[in-house]
Amino acid sequence: MYRIAVCDDDIQMRRFLCSAIEETGIACTVEEFSNGAELLRDEKEYDIFFLDIDMPVVNGMDAARQLRRRDRKAKIIYVTGYQDYMQRSFAVHPFSFLVKPVKKETIIRQLREAVLYSHEEESAVTLRLETTQGLEEIAVLDLYYLEYQSRKLRLVMKHGERMIRGKISEFSERLSSYGFASPHKSFIVNLYHVKTIRGYDIVMMNGDLVPLSQKRSAEFRGLLGKYQADRLGAEWGRK
Numbered sequence: 001m002y003r004i005a006v007c008d009d010d011i012q013m014r015r016f017l018c019s020a021i022e023e024t025g026i027a028c029t030v031e032e033f034s035n036g037a038e039l040l041r042d043e044k045e046y047d048i049f050f051l052d053i054d055m056p057v058v059n060g061m062d063a064a065r066q067l068r069r070r071d072r073k074a075k076i077i078y079v080t081g082y083q084d085y086m087q088r089s090f091a092v093h094p095f096s097f098l099v100k101p102v103k104k105e106t107i108i109r110q111l112r113e114a115v116l117y118s119h120e121e122e123s124a125v126t127l128r129l130e131t132t133q134g135l136e137e138i139a140v141l142d143l144y145y146l147e148y149q150s151r152k153l154r155l156v157m158k159h160g161e162r163m164i165r166g167k168i169s170e171f172s173e174r175l176s177s178y179g180f181a182s183p184h185k186s187f188i189v190n191l192y193h194v195k196t197i198r199g200y201d202i203v204m205m206n207g208d209l210v211p212l213s214q215k216r217s218a219e220f221r222g223l224l225g226k227y228q229a230d231r232l233g234a235e236w237g238r239k
Contacts, residue, residue, distance in 0.1 A: 001176065001223070002028040002115060007039045007063065008052035008079070013100075017050050017079065020107035026115055027226030036063030046074055047177070048114050050107075053080040053089075061085065064092040075114040079107070125178065131155075131162040138162070140178050144204050145189040146171055156208065179227055183212040183220040191227040 006017045014032050021030055031046075033039040036058030039049075049067065053060035064076055075095040078085070083099045095117070096110045126137040138157065147154040148168045155162045172182045179191045183202055193205045200217065202210040212220060 001226075002026060002048060002118070003044065003046045003177070004028050004030045004048045004050070004111075005033060005039060005042075005046040006030060006050045007033040007036065007055070007060070008050070009034050009055045010052070013052070013079070016104070017107060020104045021111060023104070024108050024111055025226070025229045026111065027223065027229075036060060039063055040066055045071065047118055048075045048077065048095075048111065050077050050079055053078060053082055053085050061088060061092075064089075064094070068092050073118075075118065077110055077114065129155075129162075129164050131164050133162065136162065140175075140190075141192065143190055144193045144206055144208065145187055145210055147210075148186040156206070158206070181220055181223045181227075183210060183216055185213065187211065191224055194224060197221065197224070 004021060006014050006021075008014050008017070011034075014034075018030055018032065021028065031042065031044070033042070035055045036051075038057075040058065040063055049064075051060040051064060055063075060078065060080065067074065067076070076092060077096045077098065078089055078094050079098045079100060079102060081100040086097050089097055095114050098106060098110065125140045127140060127143075128135065128137050132152075138155065142158045144156045144158070146168065147156070151165070152163050153166050153168065153171065155164060168182070168186065168188060172180070172188050175188060175190075180188050181191055182188050187210050189202060189204070189210055195203045195205050197203070197212060200212045200214065202212050204210060
């Protein structure tokens with residue numbers, strides 16, 4: 001699930017951006033801010049920022065510079081009425097620079113592009129884990145699912161398995177931003193590798209079956225549906 005911040009001192013513009021984000025169908029959470037200072041006080045991490053430039057207290061340029069010190073990977077999309085700022089904006093490596101008035105279709109297209117690029121970058125993300133065989137780096141995309149067994153976690157991957165120590169709740173939170181979800185108290189699955197759901201069995205791409213608890217069924221199916229719509233929408237948006 002993607003985390004998006006919308007920062008603009010114009011409440012109508014914020015509503016417009018939030019409406020466009022909602023129309024994409026991308027699985028995300030959205031937070032609104034009326035100026036850069038308010039945004040910087042927030043301690044949450046975000047994947048994508050929609051930033052106005054001309055705002056009171058702290059403008060979008062200054063806010064972006066500080067955000068970049070915290071996070072080099074987040075996508076910054078400027079939505080501003082001042083084209084003259086474009087050259088200066090390159091210093092913080094924005095993903096896109098849109099000049100108001102901007103069409104909703106343009107916002108949707110840029111957001112889908114940002115999500116697609118983020119997904120491609122996540123494909124190269126590795127986890128540094130202390131397994132029973134020593135310290136290893138495991139590619140997130142190679143990981144099918146995790147299963148809790150006797151105070152350890154069994155990692156099922158494209159090329160073999162590993163065992164690590166840890167709590168499933170810890171890894172559920174750590175992996176959620178990479179497209180993982182927990183269908184059962186003892187499992188975390190990579191939504192990218194889910195083939196289908198049959199009743200209360202999740203069929204993974206490698207043929208393994210992972211149980212889906214009745215209690216978590218509706219939530220998990222919703223997350224999977226949004227994830228798949230997100231990927232499909234992003235791919236279509238790039239074509």
